[in-house]
Amino acid sequence: MDVTLIAQGLVSGILFGGVYSLMAVGLTLIFGVMRVVNFAHGDMMVWGMYVSWLLATRLGVDPTLGFAVSAAALFMFGVIVQCSLVDRIQDAPHEMQILLLLGVALVLENTALVAFGPDPQRVRSSLAQATLWIGPVFVDMARLVAFAVALALTCLLWLFLQRTDLGRTMRATADNPYGALVVGTDVRRVYAVAFGIGAACVGAAGALVSPILPFSPSAGLAASVTSFNIVIIGGLGSLPGAFAGGLLVSVAESLGAVFLSPSMKELVSFGLLIAILLFRPTGLFGRRA
Amino acid sequence: MTRGLPTSREAWLGAATVAVLLALPAVLTSYAVTVFILIFFYGYLGQAWNVLGGYGGQLSAGHAAFVGVGAYSTTLLSMHWGLSPWIGMLVGGVLAAGLGAIIGGLGFRFGLRGFYFVLLTVAFAEVCRIVALNTDALGGALGLYITFTGDPWQLQFQDNRAYYYLALTLMLLATGVVALVERSRLGAYLLAIREDEDAAEALGVDTFRCKLAAIVLSAFLTGLGGAFYANYLFSLQPNAVFGIPLSVDVIIRPVVGGAGTLVGPLLGSLILSPLAEVTRIYFTRPGWAGFHLVIYGVLLIGIVLFLPRGAYPHLRRAWTRRRPDA
Numbered sequence: 001m002d003v004t005l006i007a008q009g010l011v012s013g014i015l016f017g018g019v020y021s022l023m024a025v026g027l028t029l030i031f032g033v034m035r036v037v038n039f040a041h042g043d044m045m046v047w048g049m050y051v052s053w054l055l056a057t058r059l060g061v062d063p064t065l066g067f068a069v070s071a072a073a074l075f076m077f078g079v080i081v082q083c084s085l086v087d088r089i090q091d092a093p094h095e096m097q098i099l100l101l102l103g104v105a106l107v108l109e110n111t112a113l114v115a116f117g118p119d120p121q122r123v124r125s126s127l128a129q130a131t132l133w134i135g136p137v138f139v140d141m142a143r144l145v146a147f148a149v150a151l152a153l154t155c156l157l158w159l160f161l162q163r164t165d166l167g168r169t170m171r172a173t174a175d176n177p178y179g180a181l182v183v184g185t186d187v188r189r190v191y192a193v194a195f196g197i198g199a200a201c202v203g204a205a206g207a208l209v210s211p212i213l214p215f216s217p218s219a220g221l222a223a224s225v226t227s228f229n230i231v232i233i234g235g236l237g238s239l240p241g242a243f244a245g246g247l248l249v250s251v252a253e254s255l256g257a258v259f260l261s262p263s264m265k266e267l268v269s270f271g272l273l274i275a276i277l278l279f280r281p282t283g284l285f286g287r288r289a
Numbered sequence: 290m291t292r293g294l295p296t297s298r299e300a301w302l303g304a305a306t307v308a309v310l311l312a313l314p315a316v317l318t319s320y321a322v323t324v325f326i327l328i329f330f331y332g333y334l335g336q337a338w339n340v341l342g343g344y345g346g347q348l349s350a351g352h353a354a355f356v357g358v359g360a361y362s363t364t365l366l367s368m369h370w371g372l373s374p375w376i377g378m379l380v381g382g383v384l385a386a387g388l389g390a391i392i393g394g395l396g397f398r399f400g401l402r403g404f405y406f407v408l409l410t411v412a413f414a415e416v417c418r419i420v421a422l423n424t425d426a427l428g429g430a431l432g433l434y435i436t437f438t439g440d441p442w443q444l445q446f447q448d449n450r451a452y453y454y455l456a457l458t459l460m461l462l463a464t465g466v467v468a469l470v471e472r473s474r475l476g477a478y479l480l481a482i483r484e485d486e487d488a489a490e491a492l493g494v495d496t497f498r499c500k501l502a503a504i505v506l507s508a509f510l511t512g513l514g515g516a517f518y519a520n521y522l523f524s525l526q527p528n529a530v531f532g533i534p535l536s537v538d539v540i541i542r543p544v545v546g547g548a549g550t551l552v553g554p555l556l557g558s559l560i561l562s563p564l565a566e567v568t569r570i571y572f573t574r575p576g577w578a579g580f581h582l583v584i585y586g587v588l589l590i591g592i593v594l595f596l597p598r599g600a601y602p603h604l605r606r607a608w609t610r611r612r613p614d615a
Binding site for chain 2: 092105
C-alpha cells in the first residue's frame with residue numbers, strides 16, 4: 001500500500017471531518033437540551049446547501065461567506081419547527097417524536113425536489129479550484145476553508161455555552177428542565193434557541209460542503225444517518241464527543257475508501273457504529289445515563 | 290378494550306369484509322386490482338411490523354432488511370437451483386428470521402432501547418444494502434431481474450387477480466397470526482414491556498426472550514413478504530428493497546392506523562396505499578415529482594399531532610358511541 005495514498009486519505013479525512021463534526025454538534029445540541037432526535041437533520045443540511053447554491057448562482061456570493069446566510073435561514077427554520085411542532089410533543093413517546101421529524105424530513109426533501117429538481121448541483125467557488133501541495137500530498141483549499149470555519153463555529157458555540165448567560169441557562173435546562181422551570185427559566189424559549197442553533201450548525205455545514213461535493217435533494221437521508229452514527233459514536237448529548245466523533249468517522253471513511261473501495265466506505269462507519277452500540281452504547285465521550 | 294374475543298358483531302363485520310374482498314375482483318378494473326394488491330401487501334408488512342413495533346413497542350426502522358433478505362434469497366434460489374419460490378419463500382422467511390435473531394440477540398442482550406435500538410436496526414439494514422450493492426453475485430447495483438414465464442409453480446401469474454388473492458391470503462394469514470399472539474401469554478408480556486419494561490422485568494417477565502420472539506416472528510413474516518415483492522415486481526434493486534424509504538413505508542401504515550391494534554395496520558394501509566398511488570400518479574407530471582411525498586409528510590405530521598394513537602381507536606370510539614349496547 002502506497003504511503004502517499006494513506007497520507008492523502010488521512011489529510012482529506014481530517015479536513016472533511018470538520019464538516020462532519022459541525023453536523024454532529026448541531027444534532028447533539030438538540031438532543032442534549034431537548035432529548036429529541038432530529039430525524040430531519042440531513043434534510044436541513046440539504047437546504048443549507050441549496051441556500052448557498054441560490055446565493056452563489058443568483059447573487060454571486062461565494063459559499064465561504066454564504067454559510068452565514070444559510071446558518072441564519074436554518075436558525076429561523078429550527079425555531080419555527082420547535083415552536084410549532086416539536087414543542088407540542090415534548091413529552092410524547094420517542095416513536096412519536098421520531099415519526100414527527102420523519103414527516104418534517106419528508107416535507108423538506110421533497111419540497112427541495114419540487115423546487116430544484118432531482119439533478120445534482122454543485123456550487124462553483126473561486127477557492128474550490130485552488131490546491132496546496134505539502135510534499136506529495138495535496139490539500140484541497142475548499143476543504144481547508146470548510147475545516148477552519150467549522151472549527152471556528154464549534155469553538156464559538158462552546159464559548160457561548162460556557163461563558164454567556166443564555167448558554168449557561170441552556171446547559172442548566174439540559175441537566176434538569178424541571179429545576180430550570182422552578183428557578184424561573186423560560187424553558188420554551190431556551191428550547192427554541194437550542195433547536196435553532198442546532199439547525200444553524202447543520203445549515204452552515206451544508207453551505208461549507210456545497211463547493212466540495214455535488215448534492216441533490218435525496219442526499220438528506222444519508223446525511224442524517226451519518227450524523228446519527230457520529231453522535232452515537234461520540235456519545236449522545238456530548239459536544240466534545242460529537243466533534244471527535246466527526247473527525248474519527250471522517251478519517252475512518254476516508255481510509256476505508258483507500259483500503260477497500262470508495263463505495264464500501266460507508267460500511268466502515270456502520271461497522272464502527274454497530275461495535276460502539278454493542279460494547280459502549282454511551283459512546284466514547286458519553287456519560288452513563 | 291382491544292384484547293379478548295371479538296364481539297359477535299365484530300366477527301360478522303370481519304367475515305362480511307372478507308366475503309366482499311373475495312368477490313371484489315369480479316367487478317374491479319385491472320388497475321383497481323393493482324391498488325388493492327398494494328393495500329394488502331403493505332397491510333401485510335405493517336401487520337408483521339406490528340408484532341414487534343406495535344405490541345412490543347420496539348421501534349424498528351430497518352424492516353427493509355427483512356424484505357430484502359426474503360426477496361433476494363427466494364430469487365437466487367430460484368435462479369441458481371431452480372427451487373420454486375413457493376418453497377424458497379419459506380427459506381427466505383427463515384433467513385430473515387435468522388437476521389432478526391442476530392439483530393435482536395445483539396441489541397436486546399446489550400439492553401439497547403428507544404433511539405439506540407432504532408439506530409441499530411437502521412445500521413443493519415444499511416449494511417445489507419451496501420453489501421448487496423457491492424456484491425456481484427447479488428447483482429450489484431443493477432440488482433436481479435426475474436424472467437417472466439407465467440408459470441404458477443414459479444409464483445408467476447398471467448392474471449393480476451391471482452396476485453390479488455395471494456396478497457389477500459398473506460394479509461389475512463398475518464392478521465390471524467397477530468390475533469393469536471395478541472391473545473397469547475407472549476402478547477400480554479409484550480404489552481407489559483411496551484408500557485413499562487422495568488416493571489415487567491421486576492414482575493418476572495423474561496423481557497429478553499419475549500422481545501427476541503417478537504423480532505424473529507416479525508422478521509419471518511416480513512421475509513415472506515419479500516418473496517411476494519420479488520415475484521410481483523420481477524426486479525430487485527438494493528436501494529429499493531433494502532433502503533430506508535421502504536422501512537418508512539412499512540412503519541407509517543400501522544402508526545397511522547393505530548399501532549398495537551389488530552385492525553390498525555390494515556386500516557392504515559387502506560388509507561395510505563391508495564393515497565400514495567393516486568398522488569403519485571397525479572403528480573408525476575414534470576416538475577411535480579416528489580410532491581406526493583410532501584403531502585405524505587404533512588399527513589404524517591398531522592397524525593402525530595392530532596391522532597397520536599392512530600385512526601383506529603377514534604374510529605372504534607365513534608362506533609361504540611353510536612351503538613351503546615356494544
